[in-house]
Structures are given as structure tokens and as C-alpha cells.
Amino acid sequence: MDKPDALRAFALQVHDRLCAVYGCPIPYFHDLDPLSELVSSLLSHRTTNRSSGQAFKELRRRFGSWEAVRDAPVAEVQDAVSPCTWPEQKAPRVQQVLREVTERRGELSLEFLAEMPVPDARAWLESIPGVGPKTSAAVLLFSRLRMPALPVDSHHHRVATRLGLLPDGVPVGPAHARLEALLPADWSAQQVYDHHEVLMLHGQKCCFFRSPACARCPVLDLCPTGQARLAPKTADARPADPHPDLFG
Numbered sequence: 001m002d003k004p005d006a007l008r009a010f011a012l013q014v015h016d017r018l019c020a021v022y023g024c025p026i027p028y029f030h031d032l033d034p035l036s037e038l039v040s041s042l043l044s045h046r047t048t049n050r051s052s053g054q055a056f057k058e059l060r061r062r063f064g065s066w067e068a069v070r071d072a073p074v075a076e077v078q079d080a081v082s083p084c085t086w087p088e089q090k091a092p093r094v095q096q097v098l099r100e101v102t103e104r105r106g107e108l109s110l111e112f113l114a115e116m117p118v119p120d121a122r123a124w125l126e127s128i129p130g131v132g133p134k135t136s137a138a139v140l141l142f143s144r145l146r147m148p149a150l151p152v153d154s155h156h157h158r159v160a161t162r163l164g165l166l167p168d169g170v171p172v173g174p175a176h177a178r179l180e181a182l183l184p185a186d187w188s189a190q191q192v193y194d195h196h197e198v199l200m201l202h203g204q205k206c207c208f209f210r211s212p213a214c215a216r217c218p219v220l221d222l223c224p225t226g227q228a229r230l231a232p233k234t235a236d237a238r239p240a241d242p243h244p245d246l247f248g
């Protein structure tokens with residue numbers, strides 16, 4: 001098995017183990033149209049789900065349509081999204097993205113993305129200023145489009161790095177393409193969704209940013225970081241690397 005194949009096999013091993021722990025298939029948490037999912041995703045950057053959910057609901061309640069949000073005075077939109085972090089940045093960004101979609105498509109809808117291959121749909125979305133790979137994947141995967149695109153949030157990124165699915169130092173943006181390339185090309189949206197969700201859940205429930213709970217981790221035997229953390233701290237005690245040289 002060459003190194004890329006070994007890394008792909010390792011990713012599937014991690015996926016299967018975590019799916020058994022967290023119970024795949026995982027139910028989808030949203031059933032929004034893709035444009036609503038785009039707005040929701042823009043609001044969710046670096047804020048809690050609760051706060052961004054409140055802001056999203058308030059936008060819908062006050063304005064009733066995305067056209068009305070697009071055309072409203074920015075101060076009113078900013079007030080509606082104030083439960084989020086940085087409403088003064090998010091309000092104009094949401095309006096600018098809504099204007100951009102309208103200019104490109106002649107209407108405020110993203111349903112047409114369903115007819116495109118996933119890489120083309122992602123590229124179309126990411127050509128909008130302010131839309132990055134996490135948002136484009138969220139629009140395609142979490143919305144009713146249910147297209148197999150892999151989002152990577154900070155939990156997912158941290159767990160993947162500690163497990164060795166990513167080399168150290170690869171930022172979240174470039175991690176999207178690297179981690180997606182490890183998944184089988186014929187995976188369904190549900191399988192891709194499960195993969196993202198179990199890595200994210202593992203980051204929330206066990207592989208914490210500070211003090212990961214390695215001693216009770218169900219993938220400790222696969223994880224070089226966990227083994228190094230739990231190894232006796234003596235000069236010549238070195239943990240066995242379970243997958244050496246995967247990156248050459």
C-alpha cells in the first residue's frame with residue numbers, strides 16, 4: 001500500500017471507529033434551502049450555534065424575505081444580527097453576498113447549484129467575496145441540496161491534526177481539500193456528513209482544545225498525539241507511532 005492509500009485507509013479506520021461511538025448515521029441538524037443555509041453559515045463564524053441561530057431567526061422575523069434583508073438599511077440588519085459576534089461586520093457582509101447572488105443570477109436563489117458537480121458548485125460559491133471553503137461546503141451539505149462536500153470546522157481540524165490525518169501546521173482553509181481527498185469519491189452526502197460530524201463531536205466531547213481526554217479516548221490506539229501525551233516522561237521512553245511516515 002503506498003502512502004496516500006495508507007492515509008486513506010487510516011481515515012476510514014478512524015471514521016468507522018468514531019461512527020460506532022457516536023452512532024452513524026447522524027441526523028441532519030438543518031433542512032434549509034441553500035440560500036438560507038448560506039446566510040446561516042455567514043452568521044455562524046466564530047460564534048455559538050445558539051447566538052447565530054437567534055440572529056438568523058430575528059432576520060427572518062423582522063424582514064420576512066432575503067430580498068428585504070438585502071435591501072434594508074444596514075443599521076437595521078446589524079441590529080437584527082446583534083446576538084452574533086461582530087454584527088457590524090456580518091450585517092454588511094450578508095447584504096453584500098445577497099446582492100452578489102442577485103447580480104449573478106438575476107434572482108435570490110441557489111437552487112441551481114443542485115445541477116452542478118460538487119467542485120463546480122463549490123467554486124461558484126467561493127468566487128463570492130467572503131465565502132470560503134467551509135461555507136461553500138456547508139451550503140452544499142447541510143442544506144436541502146444534500147451534496148457531498150466536506151466542511152472542516154475548528155474541532156474537526158484539531159482532531160484530524162492530532163490523529164495525523166493532516167500534517168502539523170496546515171490551516172483550516174487548505175485542510176478542506178486534503179481531508180476531502182482522503183474520502184472515497186463515491187461516498188453519499190450522508191457518509192460525508194457523518195464523517196464531519198463524528199470528528200467534530202469527538203472534538204467537542206473528548207479531544208478538547210485544552211487537555212484532551214486521551215485516557216478515555218476510543219481512538220487512542222490510533223493516535224500518535226494521545227500516545228505521546230500519555231507516555232511516561234522519561235528521556236528514552238518513546239511512544240510507538242502507529243502510522244509512521246504517512247506524509248513521507
Ligand code: SF4
Pocket residue numbers: 159162163206207208212213214215217218219220223224225226227
Ligand atoms: S487520543 Fe487524545 S489527542 Fe488523540 S484523538 Fe483522542 S483525545 Fe484527541
